[in-house]
Amino acid sequence: MRDVFEMMDQYGHEQVIFCRNPQTGLKAIVAIHDTTMGPALGGCRMLPYSSTDEALEDALRLSRGMTYKNTLADTDFGGGKMVVIGDPQKDKSPELFRAIGRFVGGLNGRFYTGTDMGTQPEDFIHAARESDSFVGLPKSHGGTGDTSIPTAFGLLQGMRATARFLWDTDQLAGRTVAIQGIGKVGERLLGLLIKEGAFCIIADLDSERCRKFRMKYGDQVQIADVGSIHKEDCDIFSPCARGGVINDETVDELKCLAIAGSANNQLADDRHGDLLHERGILYAPDYLVNAGGVIQVAGELEGYHEERVLAKTRAIYEMLLAIYRRAKSENISTCRAADRLVIERLDKVAGLRCILLGDDHNRPGRR
Numbered sequence: 001m002r003d004v005f006e007m008m009d010q011y012g013h014e015q016v017i018f019c020r021n022p023q024t025g026l027k028a029i030v031a032i033h034d035t036t037m038g039p040a041l042g043g044c045r046m047l048p049y050s051s052t053d054e055a056l057e058d059a060l061r062l063s064r065g066m067t068y069k070n071t072l073a074d075t076d077f078g079g080g081k082m083v084v085i086g087d088p089q090k091d092k093s094p095e096l097f098r099a100i101g102r103f104v105g106g107l108n109g110r111f112y113t114g115t116d117m118g119t120q121p122e123d124f125i126h127a128a129r130e131s132d133s134f135v136g137l138p139k140s141h142g143g144t145g146d147t148s149i150p151t152a153f154g155l156l157q158g159m160r161a162t163a164r165f166l167w168d169t170d171q172l173a174g175r176t177v178a179i180q181g182i183g184k185v186g187e188r189l190l191g192l193l194i195k196e197g198a199f200c201i202i203a204d205l206d207s208e209r210c211r212k213f214r215m216k217y218g219d220q221v222q223i224a225d226v227g228s229i230h231k232e233d234c235d236i237f238s239p240c241a242r243g244g245v246i247n248d249e250t251v252d253e254l255k256c257l258a259i260a261g262s263a264n265n266q267l268a269d270d271r272h273g274d275l276l277h278e279r280g281i282l283y284a285p286d287y288l289v290n291a292g293g294v295i296q297v298a299g300e301l302e303g304y305h306e307e308r309v310l311a312k313t314r315a316i317y318e319m320l321l322a323i324y325r326r327a328k329s330e331n332i333s334t335c336r337a338a339d340r341l342v343i344e345r346l347d348k349v350a351g352l353r354c355i356l357l358g359d360d361h362n363r364p365g366r367r
């Protein structure tokens with residue numbers, strides 16, 4: 001195992017917490033990356049990681065991504081993530097989530113969390129019995145419901161901005177979009193794109209789902225192989241399944257003009273963003289275009305107003321256009337342009353913190 005402090009320095013982390021409860025089998029890591037903007041906010045992922053190293057690396061990378069996502073999405077939250085080492089099919093129990101509730105509650109408002117891969121809104125009903133640090137609960141328990149709805153809507157705004165930049169139009173009618181993964185987000189995105197008049201190529205490990213959508217939408221949908229969807233000749237490739245899909249192997253095989261998808265950490269490494277730039281493929285930074293979900297759950301902590309959530313999600317369009325234009329004028333990759341914008345915003349807000357507040361403003365979303 002690498003030295004934890006060295007890894008924290010590499011990614012720029014504030015705090016890493018290891019949580020263990022033998023009675024429930026809980027083994028979890030909370031990574032708090034940066035709280036300049038406010039308390040850390042990010043999902044709780046449960047996966048059967050093959051090692052603690054792998055889980056830690058995932059927690060560190062994902063929590064840094066949350067700082068970037070929350071900053072560009074203009075929420076008053078910093079970046080954090082929780083990973084639970086376990087098989088979501090076998091190792092879940094109400095008590096496990098109550099233990100999570102107690103550990104997260106013990107952070108006293110430094111970290112808020114909710115669903116991610118392997119966890120469901122219903123799991124957090126148990127966690128929320130122990131502390132009020134949880135978001136994205138079912139509507140029946142005070143949450144705002146399925147985050148894939150705003151996520152897909154935000155992604156569509158990103159695709160419109162991409163169309164504006166490349167083809168001088170917001171219309172996606174007649175464009176071909178290849179969607180990798182027709183899960184919660186992919187399915188909603190597909191529905192939105194079909195409505196727009198786009199043609200969609202889809203692939204999912206669950207081939208039955210693909211057949212279902214081909215039946216539903218007819219000739220506007222074509223099914224591709226899971227192993228080769230990224231090689232499809234298309235206008236936009238949309239990774240909506242797992243991260244790391246733009247890597248040494250795939251980057252030269254892409255035949256798209258742009259990439260815009262919901263998956264987190266699509267680039268295996270930042271240098272793959274540079275390679276896309278060299279190849280003239282326009283990349284919409286994942287942490288910006290998939291921010292609709294976090295905008296919704298941040299709204300739960302700030303006092304939920306649907307109109308505000310919609311307005312912030314629509315703003316993804318302008319923000320992405322600004323990033324595309326900056327990348328072009330500075331001749332850098334779009335992911336580096338986005339990262340620069342994040343650092344500038346963080347620096348500006350950090351500069352405000354020297355102004356002392358007269359009373360306790362330490363409530364969620366305000367410092």
Ligand SMILES: NC(=O)c1ccc[n+]([C@@H]2O[C@H](COP(=O)([O-])OP(=O)(O)OC[C@H]3O[C@@H](n4cnc5c(N)ncnc54)[C@H](O)[C@@H]3O)[C@@H](O)[C@H]2O)c1
Nearest residue numbers: 147148151181182183184185204205240241262263264293
């Ligand atoms: N749901 C949200 O609000 C949200 C928000 C931000 C980011 N994301 C990210 O977007 C991605 C999709 O999220 P989701 O909620 O739709 O997840 P999901 O689990 O509902 O769907 C993922 C789909 O991808 C398929 N899949 C897995 N590996 C694949 C592969 N190699 N090729 C093709 N298909 C594959 C799965 O069968 C599944 O249908 C995830 O990476 C998630 O972290 C989701």
